Amino acid sequence: MKKERVKLTAAEKSELFAEGVITVILLLLLNLSVIILINLTILQNKNLVNGIYFLKRTITFAGGRHLWSWQNTFIIFMGVGDLIVLYWRLIRRYHQMQLRHVISELHYIAKGHFDHTISFKVKTDLQKVIDSINSLVDSTVNAINEEKAIEKSKDELxxxxxxxxxxxxxxxxxxxxxxxxxxxxxxxxxxxxxxxxxxxxxxxxxxxxxxxxxxxxSTSTKLNLSSLHIFSMLEQVAAGFEFEGQEKGIVFNIEARPKDLTIQADAEKLVRVYNNLITNALKYGTGATQINLIANLVNNNEVELRVENNGTQIPEESLKKIFERFYRVEGSRNTKTGGTGLGLSITKSIVDLHHGKIRCESDKDWTRFIICLPLNLKSEKTPA
Known part of the structure; x- marks a missing residue:
């Protein structure tokens, strides 16, 4: 939003005009007094008169022109000085009016309008104050919105x-x-x-x-980091679901590239991530015949972990909410599937603790949960 300058009220414009008139009158009286005093001083001193006349005749300019009358020269200098004083008086009063507007805006904000910002701009250091006030307002609005979101989240919980x-x-x-x-x-x-x-x-x-x-x-949660051989972990996780997979006609495929891929992670929590994702695939991946557990070394700093199933596609509108607590894709609060609606939220929290990212992609062929983790978390800042 483009900011405009302070708009003065009719009363303020009258005040500014009166300030200018009074200043001009005072300056004219002062100038007249100075001229009278100087004239009296010069007339009483003939040597000074002769000296001034000598200077006028001696000092010449281009074309043989002489110095103008000293009275006129002096009046010009006084006129310039008067204009400077007039400008200074008017601009000072204008800045005072700007300050009054800022104070008025602050009173308005203090009455409970915490989302109100000061929309005008000035060209003095007062602008820094205005910017600080607007920043404070923005911070307050964000804090209020966060508070409302937390309160709403607690009510939903x-x-x-x-x-x-x-x-x-x-x-x-x-x-x-x-x-x-x-x-x-x-x-x-x-x-x-x-x-x-x-x-x-x-x-x-x-x-x-x-x-x-x-x-x-909780911010106090700590990770118990250790070297984790990904392929071996995936084999153990898949073995735990082998019986349930056979009952549903689902085959587990495990891949790790390279096969000796090792990362720094909390083994217990990462196993919980896989348990949640595989359980989710078994419960909701209707018609699935395969669950793929894949680990790829992306570069020297990052590893990508995937849990894929070829079951029913997750609707596009559900992908945006799938990691929200208590959210169920079937859109009901019943427990016929036996889930609590917290599994994927817990999964995301664990990935966040590892300073990683998780996302879900789904099409008519595959539903993929893709996790990106740092390869060596020792160089990362572990939560305190």
Whole structure:
């Protein structure tokens, strides 16, 4: 936005005009007094008159012209001085008016209009003050917006956690109520117990994920760095999901380029990243037949890790929100898939702790989670 100069009110313009008139009158009176005093001094001293006349006749300019009348010369100098004084008086008063406008703007901001900035500009050091005020306003607005976002995030967190706890808890209470009422059939009793136990496990999983998420978000979280052989880790991770993969007809493929690729990372947390991404692929990658675990050395400073599956494509609008806590691609708050909605948020938090980046790409052929990590995190600043 282009800034304009301070717009003076009609009263201020009148004040400025009155300042100019008064200054001119005072200067004219002062000039008249000075001229009278000088004339009286010269008339009382004939030697001074002769000296002035001699100088006028002696000093000549181009074309044989002599020095003009000393009175006229003196008046010209006084006129120039008067203009300088008049300008100084008017510009000083104008700057005072600018300051009044700035103070008025500050009072307006102080009344609660914290998003208001000073839109005019000046050509004095007062502009630095205006710039500082505007910077402070911008910082305040950002802080207020962040506060609102945090408050909204907390409300959403409470709402989501309450919903995810209430759903299995309602089932547990319902089935325990049936048992309490005296179900005679032992088969039904066992069925109700199994369902109640499964719902209790869901609640336990939610509590565990929520605790891990909040822990990872803490600034005091530290990484236990060690040398990690990527290919060996991928083999161990895939082995843990081999049975579940066979049940769903999914084959795991592992690649590391080079095969002896080693990075500095927190092994436990990085394994949790792979567990979350593979679990996500098994639950939501409908129709998938392959899950690829790939690690590539990009350059001397960076490694790229990929978890790919050829299942159902993730909608474009969901890719932007997929790492948000409690977000589920199916767009519902039910727990039929058994997830807490925190797995990918936890994954992103772990990647952030490693000073890395994660993104998701999905098309009709493949859905890819791509992680970029520094090769040697020892040279990075570990969170305190």
């Amino acid at each position: 409470i709402s989501n956690v309450s919903h995810d706890i209430r759903t299995p808890l309602t089932s547990i209470i319902g089935y325990l109520g049936l048992l309490k009422s005296g179900v005679s059939d032992p088969a039904d009793q066992q069925k109700y117990l199994n369902i109640a136990y499964m719902k209790a496990e869901q609640m336990k999983s939610l509590a565990h994920d929520l605790l891990e998420y909040t822990t990872l978000k």
